Amino acid sequence: MPDADQPPELPARLLTDPEMIEACQVRDFARVFRLVKVRAGIYPSVIARRCELTPSRVGEVMGGKRQLLHMDVIERIADGLRIPGGMLGLARRSWETPQALVAAPREPSVVARSTKSAPAALPGPEVDGILALTARTRLSAATVEAFRSSIEDYWRRDDQHGGEALRPAVVGQLRHVATLLKENRPPSVQNGLYGVAAELARLTGWMYFDSRQYHQARAYFTEALQLARQIDDRQFMANVLACMSLQATYQDQPADSLALVSAAQDQARSDSGATPRVLSMLSMREAFAHASLGSRSSTHRALAEAHRQFGQVQVSDPDPSWVSYFDEPKLVVDTGIAHGRLGEAATAEPLIVDALRRERHTNQRGRAFHFFWLARIQLDQGKLDQACRTATQALESAAAVASERVAGHLREFYAQLTPYRNEPVALVFEARLRELLPLVSGTLRP
Known part of the structure; x- marks a missing residue:
């Protein structure tokens, strides 16, 4: 019989619902609370009481006016609604362990009572309020560079281990930066934050794409496009469209793939600062699209253009950091893959062998x-x-x-x-x- 002092667990059908799992993974508490209300019949006032929140705060979250980012609050939600810790990226909660497996506490030894009283808890606003105050501090260009450095680290770890474990952290940082964008800041810092947010959204989209969750990937890629548009970063928009083109190839939608990469090339060419490395990468994505359509002559033409552009790459080029992966071994291996997609195995094999040796x-x-x-x-x-x-x-x-x-x-x-x-x-x-x-x-x- 369940303990009357403990809140009942959520229905299993809700905890196993893909929408609930997704909402918990990205810590979208507006969706979590709505699903708990609709699927479990737990109303906002009860959610507030269980999670030690005010009803107005729960209402703001459900209305999309407030986000819950602090770990202490997230833990209270997990415990109050009985959401397993793993669903929210937390450690296993104590209540998840069957009582029979919990070790009995030792009898406390007798210790002389200290003459010092324990310090009282400091008064003040709630933790979210304190974080909101810090978010309004003046950010500098160094802060933006720190964000970019963390993104580079995310990409490096994603290449090595995959993005499944990283995704909650990336989404959390994206939301944090989105909150910072609501404040008035100097244009250089504000534009930098828009660029950081766009990169985080693209990285999130890429991680969903790599896990073959294509609907979520497309949503984040679209968000990345919208953020990049705010600062008219056409090269980055081209990069995002190229990612979407590759996803369409995986979804067996070659016509969409070609349309998206064509739009990417239009964006890049409209920017006089587009570098040969960026244009080469986009031509390679075009070759993939043509190869998926089975168009041999168009694939070969796009490959030739990719190699022509790469031949113009200079060390001094102001390449964006996100295209640095596209080096010569990557050009060669992608050329081999494009030939392989066309069934030109004899041409493809030595190219991929050579690239594997050098990458x-x-x-x-x-x-x-x-x-x-x-x-x-x-x-x-x-x-x-x-x-x-x-x-x-x-x-x-x-x-x-x-x-x-x-x-x-x-x-x-x-x-x-x-x-x-x-x-x-x-x-x-x-x-x-x-x-x-x-x-x-x-x-x-x-």
Whole structure:
């Protein structure tokens, strides 16, 4: 029988609802509270009482006028509404542990009572109010640079490990910066904050794209476009549109992919500061779109333009930081992948081999993708032994990254092995797959 002093748990159907899970992951408490009201019949006044909030504060959150960012408040919501800590990115809550497993506390030893009384709690406004005061302090260009530095770190960690664990932190920072944008600040700082917010929104969209949650990815990419438009950053808008083009390719929407990358190129060309590296990257995305449509001549033309533009890259070019990943090995490997998409395996294979030899080993997800593309191309040429050995190399990188896109490539390659499942080399690969990636291999049909 449940403890009468403890609030009842939310219905299991609500806690397992994808919309509730998504709202909790991004800490969108406006949605969480609305879902709790509609699906569990818990009204705002009760939510306020359980979570130790004022009713007016809950109303402001539900109306989108206020955000809840402080960890103390988030923990009170988890405990008051009985939302498991893991859903909100918190540690396991004490009430989640069955009572039978909780160790009995030791009897306190007798200690002489101190003559000093414990300090009283400091009076003052609630924690959110204190944070609001600090948000109104004068920000400097150094603060904006600190935000950008953290974004670079997020990208580096995303390349190495995937973005699943990072996403709540990125979304939280995006919301924090969005709050800062509501204050009046010097134009240089305000524009810098808009740029930071746009980068955070694109990164969030990318993380959702990598987890194959395409609807959420598109929403954040759109937000990134809107933020970049506020400061007329056309190169960054082109970058976001290029990301959306790549997503459309994955969604098997090649016509949309081509339309989006064409719009990206229009944005970049309308900016006299667009660098050759940016234009080269966009031409490569155009080549991917044409290859998905099966247009051989248009793909080759776009590839030629990508290489022509890259040939004009200078060390002194004022390249945006977000395009620095597009180096020569990336140009080469993407060229190989474009040829592979067209079925030109003999041309594609040496290009990808060369790029894998030269590219950075820190980008685990990128290497996993490139090894798998090489494996698929080798299999297309009937090189079963080489293909399986290459795919096994890919597993070493894939095992270090939480990426549903990587898992998708695994499933595709495994499906391609169907005619050869009983071959010794295929059996060795399958065993290695099940050893390194049991969650993925568990979804594979025997």
